[in-house]
Amino acid sequence: MRVLVFLLLLCMPLALNAQGAATLVADTVELNADEQLVATGNVEVLFDGSRLTASQIIFDRPSDTLQIIGPIVIQAADGTIFTADRATLDPRLENGILQGARIVLEQQLQVASNQIDRREGRYSQLYKTTATSCRVCGTQAPLWEIRAEQVIHDTQEKQLYFSNATLRVRGVPVLWLPRMRLPDPSLDRSSGLLIPTQSNTTQLGFGIKLPYFFTLGDHRDLTVTPYVSQETTTIELRYRQAFANGDLTVEAAVSDDTLLPEARSYLFAEGRFDLANAYQLIFDIETVSDPAYLVDYGYSDKDRLDSSVQLLRVTDRALLNARLTNYESLRDDEADASLPPIIADLSYESSYDPAFGGLLRYGASFDVAYRYSTVDGDAGRDVSRIGANGAWSDSWILPYGVVADVQTALRTDIYMINDDVAFAEDDLRVTPSMGGTLRWPLGRVSTTGATHLLEPTVSFSWADAYGGTPPNEDSLRTELDRANLFAISRYAGEDRIETGVQAAAGVTWTRLGAGGFNSTLTFGRVFRQEEQEGFTNTSGLNGKNSDFLIAGQLIAPSGFLFDTRSLWNGVEDPTVVDSRIAWRNDRVTLGANYVWLGPDAEEDRFETISEWTVDAGFVINDAWNLDVNARYDLAEDRPVRTGATLQWRNECVTVDVSASRRFASSSTVEPTTTFGISGSIGSFSTGRATGGLATGCGN
Structure with missing residues (x-):
């Protein structure tokens, strides 16, 4: 019969001093004349989060020790598991000797030893030790193991210290080290050597990277990676620091190689910090010694670098954005002066609900595009713009479920232009606009449970520009898509605005299947009173009437996805095709993108682009x-x-x-x-x- 005994002062006085009570459970418990408590049969001791099981325990009160007969299993409060044949321990299980012992750390790493000495509840000293995380099958050698003359496990620092250690693979020695320190599996961060990597490239030859990780306190770290090959000697650095209100990451490298005679380097740094009153400071720094360095070493595929510093504040009703950006082109056919290299912009937007209804928005902005050169024309032109805008919008539900949206706006911009005689040095432009949209959502539920929504939409708008025509710095790349089909102006920036009377018509059909099989299809086109300048041939927006927009998406519960957008200048004349198809399950992930773009000299593309991109993953x-x-x-x-x-x-x-x-x-x-x-x-x-x-x- 099992007996439950609570041992307070009688058996374990040290446990009482530690503000904890030990619990002993056994089939039989007896106290002999030598002041020994003998527990036999299915013995279990619980104390302060630790659990011990054995076949017999003898507690000797005069010596304050436990003699334990195995098989012994000790589960410590930190998750460490000890097993042994015999042990002599103190009642708190912190000091003593375990013979024929094994430690299991985080249910991952097992360390077997002839003997383990426990000291101060912190140190475990192991003799004639074998460590591995592989499954051990009888006398068969595991895939890998480390054999050492002595191992000390520091449970407080969570480190393992090996003496006279040998790494073996299937029992064959491959590496010997007189001293070695390794983190135990429960440690999140520790200074030390990270996983080495090997690479072999046609540019740099066979090389080895040996990263070393330094913990610089709880919130900082540094990784130094020497990279040595036949063609290069490189030092790579990564520094990270976490602050109470943000974080900072710096990545850099310096190389001395045979590809170029001079030293090569790069530096990328980024940070984000939360400031007072909901402000955010965001910065990004990118620089490189030569155009090919990033690609030669596989650091990045970027062909334009952008370094910026930004101050941002976003609230429910207001947006403030101040940003300074420096661009550097790495392309063969592009000079920095044509970008322009320095862009500064400051903008503020706010909104509120007026008493007469609707939503009133207003804002102001300031932009600068600066080029280093002072030559006349595009390569040297500097442009500054200061503007203010206001807009009012409202919506109503009309009879038969028709939804009407109305918007009216006024914008004023002052341009200051230098180093380009084709434009006046100072110019004022005032742009009023108004527009309305009618949408008629029509829905039905089929007998299969699928929901169908058909939404024909038409929009009408008018805008005009009074004053000069400034140079186009920020509206060079715009394409027709579902997001801007019914917009008053589809230019990407502020330097251009669509003027005159225009209309857009489209229809969207959405099906929501009862089983999760969903699909969407959109068809639309833009009609204008007059042709607009600044839209390229492949934007889908040049000419009086735009190309036809056809866009759709299909999602199946089985993991299938198909998404496409295309622009058509005629029935057999596509301008743009951009599609993605993907499918995934528990073992297979497949994805493919197809892009087709026609020639467009205004976008510096003189040949047709037709490309497939495929990515796949297989769990074999x-x-x-x-x-x-x-x-x-x-x-x-x-x-x-x-x-x-x-x-x-x-x-x-x-x-x-x-x-x-x-x-x-x-x-x-x-x-x-x-x-x-x-x-x-x-x-x-x-x-x-x-x-x-x-x-x-x-x-």
């Missing part, structure tokens, strides 16, 4: 994963980029093998093939849990 089984991607230029009949990554993973090892090829057409950037391999052993990467298929123990 519980151990193998394959990811592939490719980009192919159909117009040029050549690949642009291909890549594949194969991963094998079980409960204790992860190995990634990758290969990629970039087919460059630039004279600055050379085609590059890259091979890489990286791996990690489970349980020794801070903050990373092991996973994957647990290998079985076969006969």
Whole structure:
């Protein structure tokens, strides 16, 4: 018969001093003449979050020790599990000796030892030790293991210190180290060597990266990565710091290679900080020594760098945005002066509900586009603009469910222009506009439970510009889509506005299936009184009447997605086609994008663009994963980029093998093939849990 005994002062006085009571459960409990408490049969001790089970426990009160006969299992409060054959411990399970012992950390890393000495409840000293996160099958050697003469586990610092350690793979020694320190699996951050990676590129040859991570307190860290290959010696840096009101990240590298005679480098930094009164400070810094450096080393594919600092405040009724941006082009056929390189803008918008109804919006803005050059014309022109605007809008539901929206607005801009005699130095432009939209939502529910919504829509608008025509700095790239089909002006910026009388007509059909099979289809076109300037041939908006817009989306509960947008100048004359198709389930992820753009000299595109981009992921089984991607230029009949990554993973090892090829057409950037391999052993990467298929123990 099991007996429950609460041992307060009689058996465990130290437990009482620790402000905790120990609980002993056993089949039989007796107190002998030698002041020994003997518990036998299914013994269990609970104390301060720790749990011990054994076949027999003898508590010797004069020596204040526990003699424990196994099999012994101790589950500590921090999740650590000890198993042993025999043990001598104090009643608090903090000091003593365990023989034939094993420690399991975070249910990931198991450490077996002939003997474990427990000290101060913090240190465990192990002798003749084997550590692994792989499943151990009898006498068969695990996939990997570390054997050491001595291991000290510091549970407070969460570190493992190995002496005379040897790394073995399937029992074969591959690396010996006299001293080694590794984090235990429960540690989130720790200074030390991170997972090395290997790469082999046609540009830089075979190389090794050895990242070292420094914890600079609880809120900062630095990663230093030496990268050495046949063609380069590089130091990569990453610095991160978390503040009470924001964060900062800096990434940089310096290289001495055989590709260029001078040193090469880059620096990317970004930060975001919350200030008082809902303000945010956001900044982004990007700089590089030469146009090809980022691509040669695989740091980024950007062909334009933008460094900016921004002050932003967003509330329910107001928006304040102040930003300064510097652009740097890395393209062969583009000079910084044509961008322009420096853009400054300041804008404020607010709204409120007037007593007479509707919504009243007003705002002001200031923009500067500055070029370093002082030559006359586009390459040297500097433009400043200061403007103010106000708009009123309202909506009503008319008979038969027709929804009417009305808007009227007035905008005033003053332009100041330097270094371009084609425009007046000072110019004033006043732009009034008004418009209205009628929508008639028609809905029905079919016998299958699907909901159908048909929404024909027409809009009418008028706008005009009184004053001069400023240079177009911010409205160069605009395309017709579902979002701007019924807008009064579809230009992307403030320098241009659609004038005259215009109308837009369209219809949207939406089906919401009872089983989650949903679809949407939109058809529309814009009609104008007069042709507009500034729209390119492939924008879909040039001429009096726009191209036909056809856009749709199909979503299936099985994971299928199809999304498309196309512009048509005629029945057989597409201008733009942009589509994506995707499908996914638990084991397969497939996605493909197709883009077709006709030639357009105004967008510096003299040939047709027709490209496929494909990305796919396959979970082959519980151990193998394959990811592939490719980009192919159909117009040029050549690949642009291909890549594949194969991963094998079980409960204790992860190995990634990758290969990629970039087919460059630039004279600055050379085609590059890259091979890489990286791996990690489970349980020794801070903050990373092991996973994957647990290998079985076969006969």
